Amino acid sequence: MGIWGNGAQTPFDMTSSINCPMLFHFGSIDANPSLEDRDKLEAELTRLGKTFEFHTYEGANHAFMDFNNPDRHHPESAAAAWPRTIEFFDKHLKAATVTA
Numbered sequence: 001m002g003i004w005g006n007g008a009q010t011p012f013d014m015t016s017s018i019n020c021p022m023l024f025h026f027g028s029i030d031a032n033p034s035l036e037d038r039d040k041l042e043a044e045l046t047r048l049g050k051t052f053e054f055h056t057y058e059g060a061n062h063a064f065m066d067f068n069n070p071d072r073h074h075p076e077s078a079a080a081a082w083p084r085t086i087e088f089f090d091k092h093l094k095a096a097t098v099t100a
Contacts (some may be wrong), residue, residue, distance in 0.1 A: 012044060015048060019023060020051075021051040021092045022050065024038070025055050025085075026038050026055065027060030027077065029061050030060070030061055037043075053084075065078040065081060065082070
């Protein structure tokens with residue numbers, strides 16, 4: 001997993017500093033992050049006791065929800081990812097507002 005943008009650390013290197021629930025949607029044919037990156041990240045988040053959910057979509061590439069890009073858009077995966085995202089927000093954001 002490489003450095004993204006202008007950052008000095010990879011997302012993997014910053015995992016210990018993340019203190020909120022995390023949701024990840026991965027395309028099975030995405031190269032960045034790759035499935036190997038996903039597995040490495042999952043092991044590290046588990047080791048650190050972080051709250052997270054991973055979902056991997058068969059046949060989906062990076063940016064599979066981008067309906068403006070027919071080369072990447074994967075309608076079946078996008079249709080599954082959106083409700084999962086709403087459910088995740090519903091679970092974690094409502095819990096945060098109740099306890100705040």
